[in-house]
Every structure is written in C-alpha cells, then in structure tokens.
Amino acid sequence: QQQVKQSPQSLIVQKGGIPIINCAYENTAFDYFPWYQQFPGKGPALLIAIRPDVSEKKEGRFTISFNKSAKQFSLHIMDSQPGDSATYFCAVDAGGTSYGKLTFGQGTILTVHP
C-alpha cells in the first residue's frame, strides 16, 4: 500500500531555476512531513520539515508548501545551484503508535545545469 506518491521521477533545470517536487499522501492521520536530500554514496539528510498546522515553511532557499485539503505538499528550491543536484525524498510520519515509522516517496532525481 503506497501511502505517499512523489513526482516527477526526474527533473532537469538550469542554474537559477525553481524546481518543484510534489508529494501526495493518503492518510489524514499523518502529522509530520519531512524532505530529505541524498547525494550519491551518502545517506539521506534531513532538509526541511513541516507540520500540518502551517501552510508554508521556508529555510534558506528551500520552501515547503502544504495543502491539507488536497493532501499534498511540495518542495520548492529557489535560485537552484549545480550543488543542489541530488535525489530528493518526501516522507510522512504516521505519529501515534506508529511513531518513528517514516514512509518515503520514490524519490526525484534533480539535475541543475550550470
């Protein structure tokens, strides 16, 4: 059972562009929505996260937009740089008795051309 669907699978932008990665979830019980960044040969690194009581969160060039009614959340990368080229994963955390059980999307491979 796929609880979170991520799109697109891959994305290519030019330096300075604003890539947008989307995730849709099914269960309204989720209460924590993180994004992770993974470089080749490394473990995923927590980038930014949002709780469902806010609609937007910014940290540096990274912004999460959250639409509770549509059960969707997205990652925007402002002024993208070649160093942002990586795989990005959204995730959901069920909370409650399932604390700790992050369910990840399938990932988006982002390439930023100089």
Add this chain to the structure above:
Amino acid sequence: DSGVTQTPKHLITATGQRVTLRCSPRSGDLSVYWYQQSLDQGLQFLIQYYNGEERAKGNILERFSAQQFPDLHSELNLSSLELGDSALYFCASSKTSSGYEQYFGPGTRLTVT
C-alpha cells in the same frame, strides 16, 4: 557528517550466509531506525528501537532481526541471505521516539553473490 556511524561500509557475502551490520547513533539520541534502500523498493523502514526496546516494525523479513544494546548502539542481523537482499542498509537516529528529525548514517552496502 550526521554523527551516526555504520560499519562496515561494504559487505560481500554468499547466499545462505549470515551478516551483522552495526550502527552507533548520534550522542544523546535514544532512538535507532533501520532502513533498506534498493532500486526497486526505494527506501523502506525496517524497524525502530527506543532506549533498548523495540518501538515500531515495518516490513522486516523474519530472517532479519535487530537489537539495541545498553550503550544504545544497534545491530541488524540478516540470515539465510538471498540475492534479493542486496541493498543499501541505513541506520538513522533521533532524540525521541517520535521519529521526528531522524539523522541517517552513511549506510552499509550489502552485496549477496
């Protein structure tokens, strides 16, 4: 550097064998999580331990088991290995049992031949 350490970095073994992967969490973190990453299945949660106790379980095979020791390091044991078990295995840690702010280690790449 997340502060989570995993050993070994690479492991090559044969089908039917048993291996042990080791994880040391960040200083002060009480929760340890194990994930499997493969091309076809993506990043899958296996199991969570909090302060020595099993806290949550994912689609972990019966051939796999884990434990967390009093010093909070954790081991993931994989037995009767099959070719399909070849994957990256990540350990993550967090301060609480909530699963928020999980920090991942560099992973162990397991190859079963």
